[in-house]
Amino acid sequence: MSDTLEGKLCDFITVCNDKSKQVKSTEYLPIGTIPIIDQSSSKIAGYTDNIQHAHTNILPAIIFGDHTRQVKYIDFPFAAGADGTQLIKSNDKIHPKFLYYKVCQAASSIGNYGYDRHLKHLKDFPFSIPADKKIQSDIANILSTVDNLIEQTEAAIAKYQSIKQGMMHDLFTRGVDANGHLRPPREEAPELYKESELGWIPKEWEVKQVHEIGSVRLGRQRSPKHTTGKHTTPYLRVANVFDGWIDYSDILAMDFTPEEKLTYNVLPGDIFLNEGQSLELVGRSAIYEGEPNRYCFQNTLIRFRAFPENDHRFCWLVFKNWLDTELFMTIARQTTSVAHLGADRFAKFPFARPTREEQMRISLRLDTVESKIQNTRQTKDKLQVLKSGLMQDLLSGRVRVPTADPSTTQEPHHAP
Known part of the structure; x- marks a missing residue:
């Protein structure tokens, strides 16, 4: 048989x-x-x-x-x-x-x-x-074990994200004082706060517009005449910028003159935001951490470059919070199926600015939980790769699940 x-x-x-x-x-x-x-x-x-x-x-x-x-x-x-x-x-x-x-x-x-x-x-x-359903069951159990581990990592990621969201609310409304402590709520210490167009904020903070925190620039438009030329340069576009990371696996290139490269260059610490996207994703952003001047960028992206008196990491966390709380959706303009953030509208958006020192204290707090999220995501990715390999090997029969041979199974030893 x-x-x-x-x-x-x-x-x-x-x-x-x-x-x-x-x-x-x-x-x-x-x-x-x-x-x-x-x-x-x-x-x-x-x-x-x-x-x-x-x-x-x-x-x-x-x-x-x-x-x-x-x-x-x-x-x-x-x-x-x-x-x-x-x-x-x-x-x-x-x-x-x-x-x-x-x-x-x-x-x-x-x-x-x-x-x-x-x-x-x-x-x-x-x-x-x-043909043996016991072997089928063993294979299913192996894959189910990996699935359970993946579900556990997903639950951990969701927990950390919930913690981070609560922290962001507190940190962006109460901040961290010079002693490294979260300020008490306004209800408990009203003398520490002042009223602003953004609501109650710590009295040391000031409200600025985004363009006063850093430079804002829309990328260069893509056109057929720029497809080739003497200065072909790889560029970033909306398809490369995700929520907190940049995908370099699908980079396109077009011609940028030396003068244009100075205008549309990309430096470490630059923040890129999706300018044109579906409404719920408009404003999605990531920090560029690569080598300087390797890329330029297209007009589907907005580049934000923090001024020296501001921490670029803090600025990105603010923009991330605006995305998660759907503030970007309130200033975006919908055209057919695509929403546009608008560089000018973004540049004029009010921004609650602590001192650079406090910005860095806030960033450090959030980076701690973000590190846990990223580490858990890496664990999940490894488990998914493991599961994919196991499915290929076990479901195809390429690797057999070991089974006991009844003819070689010894009877248990009984003490006299």
């Missing part, structure tokens, strides 16, 4: 859709007794209180997004969202959790057909699996 089973995915599953139990997206509740699972990226998309919609007899179930190719393993009673939510159950040839990982692998391999239905392509995906 062969130790593997060959076939297509359709040979190992049953599709269990029941339109009478589907819940329309307009009927989702923010809270309720039965979670709704659909093809979105969120594990739980909403809730319903209608018990008639609940699936209880097909558990565990695998949810496959017919349009999105999202895959979810659900082992609790749930209701299914409407369009595109496919319910899959394993048959007796395959372990349910092992099937989940095989479907994840298949979903990433069948290709993206846009908003077309993907289940038909998934069902035709060729399968080769261990």
